[in-house]
Amino acid sequence: MKARHAVLLTAAAALVALPSGLTDFWIFIATEVVTFALYAVSFNVLFGYGGMLSFGHAAFLGVGGYTAALLVKRSGLPPALAFACVPFAAMFVSAAVALVIGFFSVRRTGIYFSMLTFAFQMLLYTIALKATPLTGGDDGLTGLKPPGLLARPVAYYYFALVITSASLYVLYRVVSSPFGYTLRALRANALRVQYLGIDVQAHRLAAFGLSGAFAGLAGAIFALSNGNVFPGWLNWTASATPVVMTVLGGTANFLGPALGAAVYVVLEVLVSGRTEYWPLVMGLIIMVIVLLLPGGLTGLWTTAIGRRGAGAGAAPSPTREAR
Amino acid sequence: MSNPILRVESLVKRFGGLQALGGVDLAVDAGEFRAIIGPNGAGKSTFFNTLTGLLRPDSGRIAFDGRDVTGESPHRLARRGVARTFQITSIFPDLSVLENVQVALLARARRSWSLWPRARALGTQRARELLALVGLAANAVKPAGTLAHGDQKRLELAIALAGEPRLLLLDEPTAGMAAQERLEAIRLVHRIARELGLSCVFTEHDMAVVFAVATRITVMHQGRVLAEGTPAEVRARPEVQRVYLGGKA
Numbered sequence: 001m002k003a004r005h006a007v008l009l010t011a012a013a014a015l016v017a018l019p020s021g022l023t024d025f026w027i028f029i030a031t032e033v034v035t036f037a038l039y040a041v042s043f044n045v046l047f048g049y050g051g052m053l054s055f056g057h058a059a060f061l062g063v064g065g066y067t068a069a070l071l072v073k074r075s076g077l078p079p080a081l082a083f084a085c086v087p088f089a090a091m092f093v094s095a096a097v098a099l100v101i102g103f104f105s106v107r108r109t110g111i112y113f114s115m116l117t118f119a120f121q122m123l124l125y126t127i128a129l130k131a132t133p134l135t136g137g138d139d140g141l142t143g144l145k146p147p148g149l150l151a152r153p154v155a156y157y158y159f160a161l162v163i164t165s166a167s168l169y170v171l172y173r174v175v176s177s178p179f180g181y182t183l184r185a186l187r188a189n190a191l192r193v194q195y196l197g198i199d200v201q202a203h204r205l206a207a208f209g210l211s212g213a214f215a216g217l218a219g220a221i222f223a224l225s226n227g228n229v230f231p232g233w234l235n236w237t238a239s240a241t242p243v244v245m246t247v248l249g250g251t252a253n254f255l256g257p258a259l260g261a262a263v264y265v266v267l268e269v270l271v272s273g274r275t276e277y278w279p280l281v282m283g284l285i286i287m288v289i290v291l292l293l294p295g296g297l298t299g300l301w302t303t304a305i306g307r308r309g310a311g312a313g314a315a316p317s318p319t320r321e322a323r
Numbered sequence: 324m325s326n327p328i329l330r331v332e333s334l335v336k337r338f339g340g341l342q343a344l345g346g347v348d349l350a351v352d353a354g355e356f357r358a359i360i361g362p363n364g365a366g367k368s369t370f371f372n373t374l375t376g377l378l379r380p381d382s383g384r385i386a387f388d389g390r391d392v393t394g395e396s397p398h399r400l401a402r403r404g405v406a407r408t409f410q411i412t413s414i415f416p417d418l419s420v421l422e423n424v425q426v427a428l429l430a431r432a433r434r435s436w437s438l439w440p441r442a443r444a445l446g447t448q449r450a451r452e453l454l455a456l457v458g459l460a461a462n463a464v465k466p467a468g469t470l471a472h473g474d475q476k477r478l479e480l481a482i483a484l485a486g487e488p489r490l491l492l493l494d495e496p497t498a499g500m501a502a503q504e505r506l507e508a509i510r511l512v513h514r515i516a517r518e519l520g521l522s523c524v525f526t527e528h529d530m531a532v533v534f535a536v537a538t539r540i541t542v543m544h545q546g547r548v549l550a551e552g553t554p555a556e557v558r559a560r561p562e563v564q565r566v567y568l569g570g571k572a
Contacts, residue, residue, distance in 0.1 A: 173438070173441075176442060178437040178440065182426060185415045189416075196486060
């Protein structure tokens with residue numbers, strides 16, 4: 001416990017001090033790390049805790065991003081007001097979309113659940129691509145900017161850091177709550193959970209909505225940092241990103257996917273700056289992790305300090321999720 | 324027999340052309356410890372799964388405590404006070420032993436929708452009491468999946484008891500155990516059921532186990548009830564000896 005707190009405090013201090021040593025470009029990358037950390041953790045709440053492997057998590061990243069873009073660009077509200085509405089609107093709209101998708105998807109488990117989420121996401125991708133008057137079609141929505149001082153990369157980084165930290169705290173409380181315990185039980189044995197008097201599908205749906213809401217928030221924050229949103233955000237490759245980040249960081253630790261996001265984003269920048277074979281490098285890294293470190297990077301840490309994580313976290317290893 | 328806790332009338336279940344249950348009648352009084360026996364394929368498991376809402380009957384009626392519960396989902400039945408265990412032990416292997424029981428207690432307290440409080444300390448005292456009741460007090464922090472088979476069965480019992488049921492349905496509670504272990508296991512259930520005033524229905528293959536604790540026995544054969552009565556009555560029935568006891572008893 002003590003060691004964990006020390007690591008957490010050090011990481012927090014480093015994140016706060018980070019911009020002072022970085023160029024604007026790297027501050028922009030740091031913002032991406034922070035927002036994708038939230039995206040990946042929101043995915044793992046569903047996957048690692050709830051045992052639901054979504055192949056369509058990008059649906060919510062995209063919906064959040066487009067919601068933010070439309071509010072800032074098209075709502076006609078004063079920029080500051082529009083911006084203030086972004087987090088709430090993005091979460092609300094993403095949660096609503098997630099509840100609709102979830103309503104159909106959580107009725108199935110395993111690969112059927114995964115394929116349903118995938119199908120819905122591709123549906124939204126097509127809409128983003130074809131509903132040009134609303135979404136800008138292939139060109140996306142560009143020229144997005146946070147208002148006033150927040151337009152500065154440093155200020156926006158801190159803004160994103162605060163949003164992500166607050167969101168991660170909320171999600172942490174949720175996974176540690178009776179609902180979170182129920183979710184973990186459900187992942188392990190849904191039939192048994194039914195016989196405890198629990199409506200399994202309703203709990204799955206709630207987790208799906210919650211996860212979607214926070215993925216949407218991440219999408220909105222990232223859209224305004226990036227300055228634009230494209231249909232590609234809703235494409236299936238964007239749904240693979242949080243899966244990779246989660247496997248990289250480890251599913252069993254709440255912050256594992258956040259660490260995975262940091263490693264993934266930074267590596268992508270470093271490697272793709274030197275060679276065009278970034279996917280090859282990433283592929284090799286994933287092979288190494290899956291074969292040698294099934295608990296991900298945080299699994300390494302857990303082993304190192306000799307803690308028995310059996311009861312404490314989410315799934316013990318990503319390979320056990322194929323239910 | 325005026326007010327049974329469980330009453331089943333003419334329960335029929337078909338799988339395609341196969342009639343697994345051909346009109347089963349059963350009445351279990353409060354406080355009974357009822358054994359359901361029968362050779363493999365007699366329909367015991369189908370009967371159990373239909374009783375507990377896992378399968379929908381094609382016709383017939385199930386009443387729990389005077390209320391019609393035919394076709395109700397497992398979670399609704401559980402809320403009414405029906406708990407079950409499975410032939411293949413059904414626990415949460417990657418949660419700790421204590422957490423297994425905590426989850427059940429939280430569900431019983433209708434707290435599964437509670438999103439903010441920390442669950443770690445909730446219900447631990449009651450959970451430990453239940454673990455002590457089934458003899459697992461020393462194993463509370465172990466991952467449940469690492470327990471020995473017999474201990475997993477005990478844990479499943481503790482999980483079922485956490486729901487404060489009035490009717491406990493045990494599908495082969497001694498499956499996979501050694502002979503001596505079986506008697507201990509069923510006596511444990513028997514003692515607890517008596518202490519808590521539970522009614523209990525269980526299926527069982529081992530006749531020593533059945534005759535050790537059952538107050539009444541229902542014999543199933545080919546999807547129907549062949550005979551029913553006290554252990555002595557059932558033992559004496561020639562048709563039971565013929566199809567099931569093989570003259571041994």
